[in-house]
Amino acid sequence: MNIIVCVKQTVDLQQVRIRKETREPVLDNIPLTIGNIDKNALEEAVRIRDKVGGKVIAVSAGSEQLTDTIKEALAMGADEAILVISTEFEGADSGAAAAALAQAIKRVEDYGIILLGEGSADNYSGQVGPRLAEILDLPQVTYVSSLEVENGTIKAVRNLDDCFETVEVGVPAVVSVVSEINEPRIPSVTQILKAGKKPKQVFKPEDLGIEITRSITTLSNLAPDQDRKRILFQEGTDKDVASLVSALEAEGLVRR
Amino acid sequence: MAAILVFSERDDIAWQLLGKAAELGREMGLGVAAAALGSADPGGYANRGAQKVYISKNEQLKTFEASVYAEALSQVAKQADAAVILIGSTRRGKELAGRLAQKLGAGCISDAGSLEVKDGRLVCTRNALGGATVATQTITTELQVIAVSPGLGEPIESPETAEMVEVELALKPSAVKVIARSEKGQGAVDIEGAEVLVCVGKGFTRQEDLKMAEELAEVLGGLVACTKPLATDEKWLPEDRVIGLSGKSGKPNLAICLGISGQVQFTVGIRDAKTIVAVNQDPNAFIWQMADYGIVGDLYEVVPRLTAALKG
Ligand SMILES: Cc1cc2nc3c(=O)[nH]c(=O)nc-3n(C[C@H](O)[C@H](O)[C@H](O)COP(=O)(O)OP(=O)(O)OC[C@H]3O[C@@H](n4cnc5c(N)ncnc54)[C@H](O)[C@@H]3O)c2cc1C
Ligand SMILES: Nc1ncnc2c1ncn2[C@@H]1O[C@H](COP(=O)(O)O)[C@@H](O)[C@H]1O
Numbered sequence: 001m002n003i004i005v006c007v008k009q010t011v012d013l014q015q016v017r018i019r020k021e022t023r024e025p026v027l028d029n030i031p032l033t034i035g036n037i038d039k040n041a042l043e044e045a046v047r048i049r050d051k052v053g054g055k056v057i058a059v060s061a062g063s064e065q066l067t068d069t070i071k072e073a074l075a076m077g078a079d080e081a082i083l084v085i086s087t088e089f090e091g092a093d094s095g096a097a098a099a100a101l102a103q104a105i106k107r108v109e110d111y112g113i114i115l116l117g118e119g120s121a122d123n124y125s126g127q128v129g130p131r132l133a134e135i136l137d138l139p140q141v142t143y144v145s146s147l148e149v150e151n152g153t154i155k156a157v158r159n160l161d162d163c164f165e166t167v168e169v170g171v172p173a174v175v176s177v178v179s180e181i182n183e184p185r186i187p188s189v190t191q192i193l194k195a196g197k198k199p200k201q202v203f204k205p206e207d208l209g210i211e212i213t214r215s216i217t218t219l220s221n222l223a224p225d226q227d228r229k230r231i232l233f234q235e236g237t238d239k240d241v242a243s244l245v246s247a248l249e250a251e252g253l254v255r256r
Numbered sequence: 257m258a259a260i261l262v263f264s265e266r267d268d269i270a271w272q273l274l275g276k277a278a279e280l281g282r283e284m285g286l287g288v289a290a291a292a293l294g295s296a297d298p299g300g301y302a303n304r305g306a307q308k309v310y311i312s313k314n315e316q317l318k319t320f321e322a323s324v325y326a327e328a329l330s331q332v333a334k335q336a337d338a339a340v341i342l343i344g345s346t347r348r349g350k351e352l353a354g355r356l357a358q359k360l361g362a363g364c365i366s367d368a369g370s371l372e373v374k375d376g377r378l379v380c381t382r383n384a385l386g387g388a389t390v391a392t393q394t395i396t397t398e399l400q401v402i403a404v405s406p407g408l409g410e411p412i413e414s415p416e417t418a419e420m421v422e423v424e425l426a427l428k429p430s431a432v433k434v435i436a437r438s439e440k441g442q443g444a445v446d447i448e449g450a451e452v453l454v455c456v457g458k459g460f461t462r463q464e465d466l467k468m469a470e471e472l473a474e475v476l477g478g479l480v481a482c483t484k485p486l487a488t489d490e491k492w493l494p495e496d497r498v499i500g501l502s503g504k505s506g507k508p509n510l511a512i513c514l515g516i517s518g519q520v521q522f523t524v525g526i527r528d529a530k531t532i533v534a535v536n537q538d539p540n541a542f543i544w545q546m547a548d549y550g551i552v553g554d555l556y557e558v559v560p561r562l563t564a565a566l567k568g
Contacts, residue, residue, distance in 0.1 A: 130354030140429035215363025236553025
């Protein structure tokens with residue numbers, strides 16, 4: 001049984017800066033990486049493989065740079081990668097990603113479990129997993145915080161808004177994970193060096209018979225106004241604390 | 257008449273959505289319908305703005321399972337001639353929305369934080385880039401599925417009598433079996449409504465030390481909230497105390513951030529605070545960009561001093 005994990009390439013969000021005058025995000029020249037929660041999905045895939053065997057196949061849809069970004073997933077333990085590459089994925093919605101992933105996954109033989117993150121780092125919509133499950137006509141188990149796969153049965157605990165739910169489902173199924181499921185490993189230097197040599201299949205959308213359509217138009221994407229005073233007291237001495245308290249009192253935020 | 261169809265697995269959220277749908281329906285010339293599936297109370301919807309309530313007590317709807325509920329709602333949507341489907345953006349609601357949208361070939365926006373009609377089109381906002389920005393978006397497909405953040409609409413009362421429609425649904429049993437369920441039993445703490453929030457992060461090294469934050473909160477008449485890792489990884493506080501992209505948003509007068517690095521996924525939840533104070537020992541922490549006042553220092557020294565100074 002093979003294990004599929006869907007990972008998305010995004011800009012490193014910690015490095016996104018906001019252009020002061022326009023409130024627009026500056027995304028040029030920011031390194032690309034794989035989403036945090038996608039790494040949890042990948043870690044889980046690797047752990048399952050190490051227990052039940054098979055291969056971990058990382059599947060991703062994104063821009064040209066993906067051939068490079070995907071090395072991170074291969075270094076973390078994925079055995080192979082299938083990439084769907086097109087500039088059109090930039091800003092495309094969940095439906096386009098799900099359609100591409102579904103067609104790529106259909107090329108894999110004997111997959112038992114398809115893992116995803118509960119939400120991508122940038123879009124965090126939680127839509128791709130359920131859409132993928134619908135296209136492939138598979139059951140889905142979302143927001144999983146603990147997972148076991150044994151003899152073709154998936155047993156999972158789901159972390160929902162107001163309860164934990166333990167469920168069982170046979171393979172194949174789509175499973176999305178939350179970040180607390182595991183601690184993703186940091187690859188060693190040898191693993192990073194080996195990653196470039198692992199097998200990769202690269203497709204264009206047309207090779208898979210898909211057309212990237214858009215069902216959402218973004219009218220604007222701006223940072224909200226944040227006009228903070230940014231007054232820093234450099235030492236936590238009694239004097240600094242007193243200055244802070246006076247400042248807060250002057251604003252009527254605290255009373256003595 | 258084409259309609260806005262409302263569904264949430266939680267009645268309180270469905271009522272909020274009905275209030276919102278009534279407002280949007282007037283502007284867009286659409287009727288308001290609700291889907292009362294499984295154990296939902298149809299009468300509650302009829303009293304809160306639904307003009308039509310589609311009812312099914314089909315055996316398969318006894319417990320919520322997204323693929324079955326998506327199939328049920330897709331059948332109801334056709335009968336109701338739905339142009340817009342509003343769903344409560346809970347975790348269950350989001351997975352339902354995605355699956356339903358795919359089934360119906362519709363565009364879908366989840367976690368919509370606002371929803372209004374502009375030039376006859378529905379316009380939504382949602383957080384993007386992990387919370388660094390807010391995207392304003394419209395759906396271009398004929399049918400629109402929108403998962404709306406809880407708390408957006410206000411429930412209304414409607415004296416008119418709604419039409420109750422019993423529907424026959426063809427549903428297959430779910431492949432997913434629920435073995436057990438345990439309620440989280442979170443306290444009724446209203447982080448979102450608090451005037452003062454003392455937010456704690458990984459700068460705290462032991463659970464016992466949170467007492468310092470509680471004392472500070474008590475002096476200020478506020479509540480303690482936290483970053484995600486403190487709840488999901490350390491389990492020091494319940495998850496309903498998490499502020500941020502996957503947690504809650506507050507609008508306090510004063511938010512004090514203790515030992516928090518200030519990544520966007522957290523700050524998105526406090527950016528509406530009037531004044532933000534931070535204590536962090538790292539002079540280069542991201543949190544300084546969000547702070548009105550800050551003390552660079554060890555929280556273990558600063559917090560007791562601050563509490564003492566406020567006590568006077
Ligand atoms: C999709 C997604 C959704 C997320 N949603 C959320 C969310 O809703 N809410 C959320 O909070 N996070 C969320 N996160 C996680 C988020 O990215 C950060 O990992 C998290 O907010 C960091 O928490 P922290 O600031 O407590 O910890 P850290 O980043 O580890 O920061 C700890 C800080 O404490 C300081 N410190 C340490 N010791 C001391 C001391 N003695 N005195 C003073 N300062 C000290 C350090 O300098 C550091 O700045 C999400 C992540 C993803 C990918
Ligand atoms: N373009 C993509 N390529 C591969 N996986 C993706 C892509 N977009 C989303 N995913 C997966 O779907 C999950 C949910 O994404 P989203 O629906 O955008 O929140 C992510 O955590 C990834 O595992």
